[in-house]
Amino acid sequence: xxxxxxxxxxPDEIRIRxxxxxxxxxFLPLAVLTAVLYLTPGTEFRPPGGLPAVAAFWIALLVLxxxxxxxxxxxxxxxxxxxxxxxxRTIPWSDIQDMKIETTLGSRTVVLHETNGRxxxxxxxxxxxxxxxxxxxxxFRTIEAC
Numbered sequence: 065x066x067x068x069x070x071x072x073x074x075p076d077e078i079r080i081r082x083x084x085x086x087x088x089x090x091f092l093p094l095a096v097l098t099a100v101l102y103l104t105p106g107t108e109f110r111p112p113g114g115l116p117a118v119a120a121f122w123i124a125l126l127v128l129x130x131x132x133x134x135x136x137x138x139x140x141x142x143x144x145x146x147x148x149x150x151x152x153r154t155i156p157w158s159d160i161q162d163m164k165i166e167t168t169l170g171s172r173t174v175v176l177h178e179t180n181g182r183x184x185x186x187x188x189x190x191x192x193x194x195x196x197x198x199x200x201x202x203x204f205r206t207i208e209a210c
Contacts, residue, residue: 081137
């Protein structure tokens, strides 16, 4: 069956990346620690510029974490799923036997079971207490549909 002139063909690649919240959340404990050290009487933590400099540093870091796109993620192509971590790994669709959502310590991730018995836990999409992704289910259905 041919496609109508107005219909769009599916994209050759679909990229799934971390959300802005997921990129900034890892910095929050350190920001809180910095504030506690700075505000606790008797500590020797006095950075140059004082409180305004500390606040400006953390605000700038959080804004950059929000605006700069992450290199981490996955790319769905017609022939494979490409996992982008510190190393790049390509898993052909023909090697994927099963795909499930698994929960570990309250975080939900997508796990691929390969035909050779290998288990590949994808870093994304993921959702959990501090790394909430409201589109997790939608992203999982997108991966399943490929």
